[in-house]
Amino acid sequence: MESSSAHPENSSRPAYRRGWVDDAVAAIEADQCRTADTHLIRLIVPALSGINIYLKDESTHPTGSLKHRLARSLFLYALCNGHIREGTPVVEASSGSTAVSEAYFAEMIGVPFYAVMPRTTSAEKIAAIAHYGGKCHLIDDGRALYAEAGALASRLGGHYMDQFTFAERATDWRGNNNIAESIFTQLKGEPRPLPDWIVMGAGTGGTSATIGRYLRYRQFPTRLCVADVEHSAFFDCFRDQDCSQTCERPSLIEGVGRPRCEPSFVPGVVDRMMKIPDAATIAAMNVLSRRLRRAVGGSTGTNFLALCRLASEMRLAGRTGSLVTLICDSGERYRQTYYEPQWLAARGLNPEPHETALMSFLATGEPLDLTVEDTINPRMQGAA
Ligand SMILES: *Cc1c(COP(=O)(O)O)cnc(C)c1O
Numbered sequence: 001m002e003s004s005s006a007h008p009e010n011s012s013r014p015a016y017r018r019g020w021v022d023d024a025v026a027a028i029e030a031d032q033c034r035t036a037d038t039h040l041i042r043l044i045v046p047a048l049s050g051i052n053i054y055l056k057d058e059s060t061h062p063t064g065s066l067k068h069r070l071a072r073s074l075f076l077y078a079l080c081n082g083h084i085r086e087g088t089p090v091v092e093a094s095s096g097s098t099a100v101s102e103a104y105f106a107e108m109i110g111v112p113f114y115a116v117m118p119r120t121t122s123a124e125k126i127a128a129i130a131h132y133g134g135k136c137h138l139i140d141d142g143r144a145l146y147a148e149a150g151a152l153a154s155r156l157g158g159h160y161m162d163q164f165t166f167a168e169r170a171t172d173w174r175g176n177n178n179i180a181e182s183i184f185t186q187l188k189g190e191p192r193p194l195p196d197w198i199v200m201g202a203g204t205g206g207t208s209a210t211i212g213r214y215l216r217y218r219q220f221p222t223r224l225c226v227a228d229v230e231h232s233a234f235f236d237c238f239r240d241q242d243c244s245q246t247c248e249r250p251s252l253i254e255g256v257g258r259p260r261c262e263p264s265f266v267p268g269v270v271d272r273m274m275k276i277p278d279a280a281t282i283a284a285m286n287v288l289s290r291r292l293r294r295a296v297g298g299s300t301g302t303n304f305l306a307l308c309r310l311a312s313e314m315r316l317a318g319r320t321g322s323l324v325t326l327i328c329d330s331g332e333r334y335r336q337t338y339y340e341p342q343w344l345a346a347r348g349l350n351p352e353p354h355e356t357a358l359m360s361f362l363a364t365g366e367p368l369d370l371t372v373e374d375t376i377n378p379r380m381q382g383a384a
Contacts, residue, residue: 020086024109025079028072031108035062037177040186041327043291047365050320051311052192056183057327059296063101063128065255065329069179070171070206071101074161075109077170084111089158091116093149095203095254096125097329098163103134114156116149118142118250124333125254142250143259167206168264173213180214183324196314196321199225199307201256201299201328202234205265212269223271227306229299232257235275238267239375252278252347255328256299271380274306275373278347281305282338283354285331287362295331298338303328305358305370312361312368 038060043053061068078084089112092102099115106113113134117126126136139148146164153160175181180198187193198215200208212224228235231249234257236242243261251257261267276284285301296304303325310323337343344351354370361368 021079021082021084024084025076027108028075028079028105031105032072037182037186040183040324041292042190043288045362047363048311048315051314052190052322053307053311054183054187054190054195054322054324055292055327056179056186056324058179059327059330061101063104064333065097065101065297066179066207066326067097067101067255068104070098070163070167070204071105073170073172074102074163074166075105077166078159078161079109083159084109087111089114089153089156090161091149091153091156091158092161092163093117093145094163096121096129097255098204099134099136100125100128100132102161103129103132106134107132112156112158114152114158116145116152118145120250122254122333122337124335163204163206164258164262164264166264167204168209168266171206171210173210174217175214178210178214179207179326180211184218184220187322187324190322192320192322194220194322195222195324196319197223197225197307197310197323199227199303199310199323199325201227201229201253201302202232202262202265203256203258203299205234205262207326208270209264209266212266212271216269224269225272225274225306225310226270227256227302228273228275229253229257229281229302230275230278232275233259233261234265235273235373235375237261237265238270238273239378241267241378243267252349253281253298253302254334255297256302267377268379270377272374272376274309276302276305277354277372279349279351280354280370280372282344282349283351283358284308285338286351287355287358289331291362295334295339296327297329297331297334299328300326301338305354305372308358308361308368309370309372309374315365316367 041055058066119138233247281301284305
């Protein structure tokens with residue numbers, strides 16, 4: 001970008017570097033101005049009449065996932081806090097999607113970008129980061145991610161973005177068209193505009209934190225269900241009210257499931273959690289992709305399975321209402337993994353029985369026969 005030339009009054013005072021920061025913030029704001037909001041898709045399921053299902057399609061952001069929102073917020077936060085100046089190298093620890101979106105914004109404002117990622121990150125994401133001029137450092141032990149990223153930032157004299165710490169505070173949770181406000185605005189014309197539940201997975205935990213805080217701030221009756229995956233610390237930490245628990249094996253579902261309870265995960269605003277088996281995640285991803293006639297990512301399968309369990313519960317109780325979840329990214333990024341039978345077989349994942357159960361539920365509305373670990377917020381136990 002052109003640096004201070006847009007503001008000649010600043011370039012006459014070279015001791016002040018605000019000219020560059022102002023231009024960087026303006027470039028990110030202008031990008032948002034050119035960008036449309038994401039769609040809220042209604043999924044038509046005749047067998048579930050009286051229960052409306054909505055999918056907020058975050059795959060349509062310019063960088064392909066909900067991390068576009070987070071990356072924008074993190075860059076604005078770092079610029080407005082004085083952490084990024086002209087030429088500051090920016091470093092991030094990521095399972096991929098955040099790094100793709102951050103590489104996009106780093107290129108936009110003209111700072112070098114380095115992503116520290118697990119070696120298992122999909123080739124598509126690595127290629128996307130390189131496309132935006134970012135550099136990838138791949139490491140073998142996912143648990144060393146944070147330390148490696150911090151160390152690289154200090155070696156480079158750069159700024160470690162640290163999404164896992166800052167996601168919850170970089171986003172304006174009261175509004176400013178955050179994802180929660182956008183969902184409620186888009187539901188205004190619907191027959192049941194206040195959903196019974198919003199369902200979301202947790203990677204940083206930032207999106208669920210924004211949604212949960214917004215529900216309380218606006219005093220909405222909607223509850224928040226966080227869908228966790230196998231090989232992740234979040235569910236156990238929530239159930240036992242003990243955030244020190246960790247998990248040895250890395251999550252197979254990119255974007256969600258973490259080895260530790262990340263600082264950006266805010267358990268106090270979560271009403272309920274489910275822990276979805278990976279094979280069921282893949283099954284739900286396949287079933288939803290066929291219903292939408294396009295491929296969704298793995299974490300969207302996790303979300304959709306939890307949503308279907310809630311819908312099944314509502315049917316059993318004879319209740320009507322609406323349910324919302326997110327399409328976090330597109331399945332195009334996972335053609336060689338979740339959509340590849342050999343990849344699944346090598347990991348012992350057989351989605352078939354879960355697919356049968358889910359398809360039968362969506363076709364008939366009969367109870368969904370699929371048990372998963374499920375717990376309400378222990379602090380709310382006994383509350384009406
Ligand atoms: C990051 C991510 C999530 C989880 O969102 P958080 O706000 O980080 O908890 C879910 N799915 C995908 C694909 C992601 O990249």
